[in-house]
Structures are given as structure tokens and as C-alpha cells.
Amino acid sequence: MSARIYITSIEGNSGKSSVALGVVDTLLSEAPKVGVFRPLVRTHKERDRILTMLLKHSRSQLPYEDCVGVTYEKAHQNPRQALSTIVEKFKRLEAKCDATVIVGSDFSDVAFPTELTFNAQIAANLDAPVLLVLGGRINQRSEQRLGQLAPRTPQELAQVADLARGHLSQTHARLLGVIVNRTDREKLDETVSAIQKVLPEHVPTWAIPENQLLVAPPVAAVLESTGGELVRGSVDLLDREVLGLVVAGMSMERVLPRLQEGALLIIAADRSETLLAVTMAHEATTFPTIAAIIINGDFPLSKDVSRLLDGIDSSLPVIRVKTSTFDTVLGVLRARGVISQASPRKFDIALSSFHTHVDAELLRSRMQVDRGTVRTPIMFAYELFERAKESASHIVLPEGQDDRILRAASSILTRKIAQLTILGEPGSIRKRAAELGLHIEDATIINPTKSALLPQFASEYAKIRKHKGITYDQAHERMQDVSYFGTMMVQLGFADGMVSGAAHTTAHTIKPSFEIIKTKPGVSVVSSVFFMALADRVLVYGDCAVNPDPSAEQLADIAISSAETAAQFGVDPRVAMLSYSTGTSGSGADVDKVRIATELAQQRRPDLPFAGPIQYDAASDPNTGKSKLPGSRVAGRATVFIFPDLNTGNNTYKAVQRSANAVAVGPVLQGLNKPVNDLSRGATVTDIINTVAITAVQAGMSAAEPTTPTAGTDAHD
The missing domain is CATH 3.40.50.300 (P-loop containing nucleotide triphosphate hydrolases)
Known part of the structure; x- marks a missing residue:
């Protein structure tokens, strides 16, 4: 039962x-x-x-x-x-x-x-x-x-x-x-x-x-309950919750002191000076951002007022209704705030409040829940977030101008997955987050071009890159780049890890890491893995994002790093070194490379089970594995799949993702002294949250292991 x-x-x-x-x-x-x-x-x-x-x-x-x-x-x-x-x-x-x-x-x-x-x-x-x-x-x-x-x-x-x-x-x-x-x-x-x-x-x-936020109605609900029409502003801001109501029936000077964060203002259509003042106050960093404006009454706005509003070019929603002030207020009070996927902040707060105040373990035990051996994508994500919370890591996000980053940051902070620093201009970032109804108050926001840390970071970078002829002035200029600044934060301990790439190329994200953080001792190459969360288990694929055509030695490094990453996240590593033939059945340069890589990996880590060369079906299907490679500890039950080149790996992970409806989490970079992870430029908010959680876990494990920050290889060289 x-x-x-x-x-x-x-x-x-x-x-x-x-x-x-x-x-x-x-x-x-x-x-x-x-x-x-x-x-x-x-x-x-x-x-x-x-x-x-x-x-x-x-x-x-x-x-x-x-x-x-x-x-x-x-x-x-x-x-x-x-x-x-x-x-x-x-x-x-x-x-x-x-x-x-x-x-x-x-x-x-x-x-x-x-x-x-x-x-x-x-x-x-x-x-x-x-x-x-x-x-x-x-x-x-x-x-x-x-x-x-x-x-x-x-x-x-x-x-x-x-x-x-x-x-x-x-x-x-x-x-x-x-x-x-x-x-x-x-x-x-x-x-x-x-x-x-x-x-x-x-x-x-x-x-x-x-x-209050859980019961506060979004602007969209107010729009519906009042029967209004959106005449100005962005539809993207209709999901913001209304946290207060101000009836602006007085003069402009009396209205401005009454503005509050997230408020809805009702303004008579003939009080154009108040409408203009409130809109400008919303855009100013010296006033709170409001949720929306309702203008009521039959008075049309003059052409000059409309032209002035066009010039301000505000995204603030402005709703037009024809009802009286009293009826408009009643319409607003009829609006309901309900929890749904359309309101991610409500969703996050509801879940965070429940898990903070209800003993989930006791609840599950009283229900006698038995998980068995299955590990679904949701289970994997839950374990990931719990471990991230335990690590209490501090992650830097260099791309504060991207709405996806801000939405992810709001969820991360609300769910207490990690502490965050966001790079960018503080005023504009906080204003945009407020407009979107997001919670990033607990984040530190730094503008690299104006930061007091800039001289220290420039000096450190000039010292690290002295052998390349980098001067202090050159270092000072480079450190104003968000990717370099964020990487140096990680190197000098101002952050535990970095996640970037939503708005930058992979090269822009990881090149500073090669120059500053460098690889771990004994690791010759930085590589990546994807966690492939299938319906009932989690597999690890590497390398699907970084190295186009690794040598046998590099492939051995990738296999060992991938096995270690798998173990860090609860996947028992059984490593399949993939090729187009299994065992001794085939020959050729590509097969020989995989065979040599398998031997090197096994020599370096005799405690880990490797099999290769091996075909994908022999690695994943028990019957095929038993037939093609009898007696192998890996064949038919592999959990870590190492692809011979980027072309094979990238196409395979995407094919499995689509055909098996798998959740692909990554790419997760491995081999660096400190964790830096890359996002695809098409990353969703969920992708960003998952990657930050993984980075937080990596940072927590790094902190438990003594490292030499400058040891290892300068991979960029």
C-alpha cells in the first residue's frame, strides 16, 4: 500500500x-x-x-x-x-x-x-x-x-x-x-x-x-477585477504583487511622501501633474518602485501629457478604468492573490515557509514513505538544494543586467540555497528587481568599475600575469570586466564560486578562470559533465561542452574528474569509456585512443571501475553488456559515460535529453582549484538555480579540502 x-x-x-x-x-x-x-x-x-x-x-x-x-x-x-x-x-x-x-x-x-x-x-x-x-x-x-x-x-x-x-x-x-x-x-x-x-x-x-505577499493580488488580478484596460507599461510587470493601496486624491506634493514599495495608486484622470510626478518617482532611484497606476474617470489625457509620458518611456503599468474612485477601490479589493506557477515568488515563499516551520522528516516518517532505489530528477534536485543550503556558500553572479539572473537570484535567496553577490550598477539592478516583484534585498550588489576592491584586484592580477607582461594599468582595465572581477572575488575568498554565461560566451566565462584560478594539481585539463536525470536514475556525461578532441591523456583526466564529480553528488561511479566498438572487437586510431585512456585512468585510480573501449548499448543495457563484455563491473550498469570527443558528447546528451525527456543539469566544470560554472546563453531560470546549487555544493566540498590556490596548470597558457 x-x-x-x-x-x-x-x-x-x-x-x-x-x-x-x-x-x-x-x-x-x-x-x-x-x-x-x-x-x-x-x-x-x-x-x-x-x-x-x-x-x-x-x-x-x-x-x-x-x-x-x-x-x-x-x-x-x-x-x-x-x-x-x-x-x-x-x-x-x-x-x-x-x-x-x-x-x-x-x-x-x-x-x-x-x-x-x-x-x-x-x-x-x-x-x-x-x-x-x-x-x-x-x-x-x-x-x-x-x-x-x-x-x-x-x-x-x-x-x-x-x-x-x-x-x-x-x-x-x-x-x-x-x-x-x-x-x-x-x-x-x-x-x-x-x-x-x-x-x-x-x-x-x-x-x-x-x-502578506502570499495573499497579495498581482497587478493582473487587479486589472481583471476592475475591468480596466492596460494603456501603458509592460505586460511583464503584471505579475508583480500589490502590497498597498494609495488613493491619490490630493496634490502632487502630498502624494509623493505616501509612496511605498509595491503600492497601487488610484489617480483621477484629470490630475495629470500627479500622474507625471508618480511616474517619474517610480523611475527615480530616490523613491520606492510602485506596482501600478490606475487612472479613473472619463477625462482624456492631453496630447502633451501623453507625449511627455512617451519621453519618460516607463515600463510601469498604467490601467484605465471608467468607474468612480469608490467603485474602483471596491474593484481593487475584490482582486485575489493565489499561489500558482505564474507567480514564482509566491511559489518560493510558500515552499520556503513550509519547509522552515514544518518538520518534513517527521511528516514523511508518520506517512511511512519508502523511496526504494529509484532516484528521480525531483529527488536529485531536492538533495542538491539541501546540500547547497548546508554548505552556506557565497556565489557571485556577474550578469546582473539579465532578468533571468535576477529571477533566479530571488528564488535562490528566498529558498536559502546560497548567499549571493550580483555584479552591476546597484541602483538599476535593485530597481529592475523591484519592478519584477523580486526579492534580492539580501544580495550584495557591486559595480566593478566603482568598487573599492578594484585596486587590490588589479594588483593581484598584475602579479599573477606578470610572466605575460601585464602591467598594473592593463590589469586595472581588465578587472573592470565583470567576468574577471567575479573570478578574482573567488580567487581571493570574497566569494566561494561563480556562475556566469547567460549573457556571455563560454570563453568569456572560463578564460579568466584559466588565468587566475588555474587547475588542480595533477589535472591537465579543465572539462565538464552534465548530470542527466532520467525518470528513475541519474547518469553523468562527460565531456560535452569544453574539449573538442581530447588526447588519450586528457581523456583519462576527464574520466577521473567525472568519476570524482559523480561521487560528490551521490552517483556511485562506474565509468564507461565510450567508443564505436567494445573490448578488442575493433581497431583504429579512435578506438586506440580510448583504449589507452582507459589503461591510464585505471593505473592512476585503481580503486575506480573503468571499462573501455565500450559501446553505449553495452555500457547501459545489462543484457547487451553481459553478452559483449562478460564479467565486467561496468558493462550494463555504467553510471558515468565518457565520450571520445565533443561532437559525440554534445550531440548524445541533447539526443537523450529530448528523446528520453531527461533533465540535463550543467555543464558543470571540473578540474579548477575553485568552482566556476558556465551557463548556456539559452539558460532558463531553473537552469541557473540548479547551476548555482551545484556550484555551492562544489564550494562546500572544496572548503573541506586544503588546496594551493596557485598550484596546478595555467590552462590558458
Whole structure:
């Protein structure tokens, strides 16, 4: 029987969806295939938002139709028959999964007064322990403002928990644990203590604090709720959350002091001077950046005002509505903030809050999750991020002008994967991040051309490259380049590693490393690997990005470095030295190169299993491997695949990536004294996050091993 859990509440507005997201994410680290089931949905005509979000995050590839039970209407008409249908559909789904998260109803059906009892009956019939979610906020309309509700006291929450426990007990549903969501941040411990007094000792209680950003509506939701029209600005900024509301009915001088980060301003269409002033303030580094402007009323903007706004060329969204100020405010307050993949910052905060305040290991153990030997891409990523967090490494990102870097930085900082320094002009970087609704407040931002570190870095570079005739003035100029500056930060210990390449060539990224950081002692060549995360395991491919046609000696180096990198990231290295023939069946210069490389690698590292020359099928398929190379420890079960040249490696990794739907993480550079990793110029935000995490882990392991910074080869020479 697979692990299962039933998530329900006693009322609406509890934040159950964010808890469900955290539970799914927790299970993904151990269960190869996580299913999601919604026993009750509003309708079969439209897809349930929460189920759609959770299925996408689980990447289970389960059909939506297999993951829903019955509609509210069916449950009203015949509760017994509805319950039977729910059990039948759940059993069919569960058979395909290693763990299943069941998300109860939304408590939005006012005609169903026994909703908690019905959820408890479903949980009992599915034999699924209940994770009870309590809302730390209560809906008092007099206090409601942009998704904010009045806080409950710990004693009130204890009473609610006791009431819910009674309902669950009456229907023989088992209570696994309680999560209080949106709790008053100053009363987390007091809330947990109060609730535990009314629960059995074996039932844990966790509390997650309120975070305004999770309930704040994005500008897009305000645009829809007000029925407005986007007349100016960038659609890219419609995902930014609205954190406050300012009705600018006063003069310009009175409005400017009231501006706040992330605020939405409502300005009458005939107050053109206020509109202009606010737009200019948004663009100025001396004022907060705002989320959007709504201009209301039937007054048209004059041509001169429009021309002036054109000249400012601001990306700030400006929405036009025809309603009165009062009706416009009501429209804004109707906008809802929901968690979805369209809002990565909300997603990151929800997951970070859950993992910070809920004991994931205890939750998994109470659900009795058994991962087996499978290692999925999601498991690999989870382990990677956990190890990166443990290393607490400081990574420098030289390409602060790229939106992808800023989006990745926001996720990295929110999820505490690494500490960051971003290179570029601080004012423009922070302004752009704020416009995009990103969190990079904890990052250090340095402009290399104005940094106080520049003279020190120039002196160090001139010393390192003295044998090449580099003068201090030349070094000073070169150190103003972000790639050189970032590399020197790593060399001198101001950062533990560097990730670049989203906006620069591979040569621009790694050339400074060859000159400054240099290779490890005993390593003749810098090379790369990709981690190929398949459906059930992780393989390592090298070299697919750096060396066009390595010699036998270099190929041996690449094989040893790749095996060491594999071991660093939990892949047991069994190294296949690939060729177009296996064993002694073929001959020719290319085969001989691989044969010599295999012998050299085995001589240098007799503790590692190597096989070569060997064909890919003999290396990867057990039956073929047994037939072509009997008795080999590698044939049929290789985990590290070494390609004879860049052409073969690059094409193979891309073919496997596309045809097997594998997640390719990399390229990861290896052989340098300190970690520097290259991105492709088509890198996605996820690629950047993964590469930073890998670099952080490499840095953590480097710190544990004493190195000689200037030892090794100057690979650029």
C-alpha cells in the first residue's frame, strides 16, 4: 500500500493550497511518483485550480480526469453513492503512485453545512490519516484589505482545533497532525503550545506565520477585477504583487511622501501633474518602485501629457478604468492573490515557509514513505538544494543586467540555497528587481568599475600575469570586466564560486578562470559533465561542452574528474569509456585512443571501475553488456559515460535529453582549484538555480579540502 495523506480544514481561507503544495514537495524528495486527488470539485467542466497546480508541481504525468472524484452536486444528491465513487476512483489512482496527497473540499459551498464531517468520512473510507489545516486569520470584513484578515488568538485556535478533533474522532478518521497557517508571527510558539494541550501527545502541531505577499493580488488580478484596460507599461510587470493601496486624491506634493514599495495608486484622470510626478518617482532611484497606476474617470489625457509620458518611456503599468474612485477601490479589493506557477515568488515563499516551520522528516516518517532505489530528477534536485543550503556558500553572479539572473537570484535567496553577490550598477539592478516583484534585498550588489576592491584586484592580477607582461594599468582595465572581477572575488575568498554565461560566451566565462584560478594539481585539463536525470536514475556525461578532441591523456583526466564529480553528488561511479566498438572487437586510431585512456585512468585510480573501449548499448543495457563484455563491473550498469570527443558528447546528451525527456543539469566544470560554472546563453531560470546549487555544493566540498590556490596548470597558457 502506498503512503497517503488527507489534507482538510474546518473552514475556508485557511491557506490549505499552500500547505498541500508543501506536502507534495516534501513527498517528492522520497517518493518517485506522487499523485494528487481531489475527492470533491465544483464542476467537471472547468479544471480545478489547486489540483492543476499540484499536478504540475508533482510532474507525475497523471491525467487530470483520473485525479478527481465527484462534484458537490453529486455529493448533495446521493452522499453514499458519491462516497463509493470517490473510493473507487482513488483506488485506481493510488495503484499508479508511490504516495498520494488527497486535498479536501474548499468550504465554499454554503449549502453543505456538514462539510468537515463529509471530508472526515472520505478520509476514513480511504484509510488516509488527516493533516488538519487551521486558518490563523478570520474574515472580518471591516478589517479586510487586499487579502489581509484579522488574526486569531492562540486560545481561539485551540478551541477550533478541539472542535475539529471531535468531528474527526466521531467519523473514525485518524489525525496525523495539525498545521496552523497564516499565524501571528509573534505568537508561533504560544499558538503551538495552546493547541497541543487539546490534542493527543502523539499528534504534532506546526505553525506557519502570515506572509502578506502570499495573499497579495498581482497587478493582473487587479486589472481583471476592475475591468480596466492596460494603456501603458509592460505586460511583464503584471505579475508583480500589490502590497498597498494609495488613493491619490490630493496634490502632487502630498502624494509623493505616501509612496511605498509595491503600492497601487488610484489617480483621477484629470490630475495629470500627479500622474507625471508618480511616474517619474517610480523611475527615480530616490523613491520606492510602485506596482501600478490606475487612472479613473472619463477625462482624456492631453496630447502633451501623453507625449511627455512617451519621453519618460516607463515600463510601469498604467490601467484605465471608467468607474468612480469608490467603485474602483471596491474593484481593487475584490482582486485575489493565489499561489500558482505564474507567480514564482509566491511559489518560493510558500515552499520556503513550509519547509522552515514544518518538520518534513517527521511528516514523511508518520506517512511511512519508502523511496526504494529509484532516484528521480525531483529527488536529485531536492538533495542538491539541501546540500547547497548546508554548505552556506557565497556565489557571485556577474550578469546582473539579465532578468533571468535576477529571477533566479530571488528564488535562490528566498529558498536559502546560497548567499549571493550580483555584479552591476546597484541602483538599476535593485530597481529592475523591484519592478519584477523580486526579492534580492539580501544580495550584495557591486559595480566593478566603482568598487573599492578594484585596486587590490588589479594588483593581484598584475602579479599573477606578470610572466605575460601585464602591467598594473592593463590589469586595472581588465578587472573592470565583470567576468574577471567575479573570478578574482573567488580567487581571493570574497566569494566561494561563480556562475556566469547567460549573457556571455563560454570563453568569456572560463578564460579568466584559466588565468587566475588555474587547475588542480595533477589535472591537465579543465572539462565538464552534465548530470542527466532520467525518470528513475541519474547518469553523468562527460565531456560535452569544453574539449573538442581530447588526447588519450586528457581523456583519462576527464574520466577521473567525472568519476570524482559523480561521487560528490551521490552517483556511485562506474565509468564507461565510450567508443564505436567494445573490448578488442575493433581497431583504429579512435578506438586506440580510448583504449589507452582507459589503461591510464585505471593505473592512476585503481580503486575506480573503468571499462573501455565500450559501446553505449553495452555500457547501459545489462543484457547487451553481459553478452559483449562478460564479467565486467561496468558493462550494463555504467553510471558515468565518457565520450571520445565533443561532437559525440554534445550531440548524445541533447539526443537523450529530448528523446528520453531527461533533465540535463550543467555543464558543470571540473578540474579548477575553485568552482566556476558556465551557463548556456539559452539558460532558463531553473537552469541557473540548479547551476548555482551545484556550484555551492562544489564550494562546500572544496572548503573541506586544503588546496594551493596557485598550484596546478595555467590552462590558458
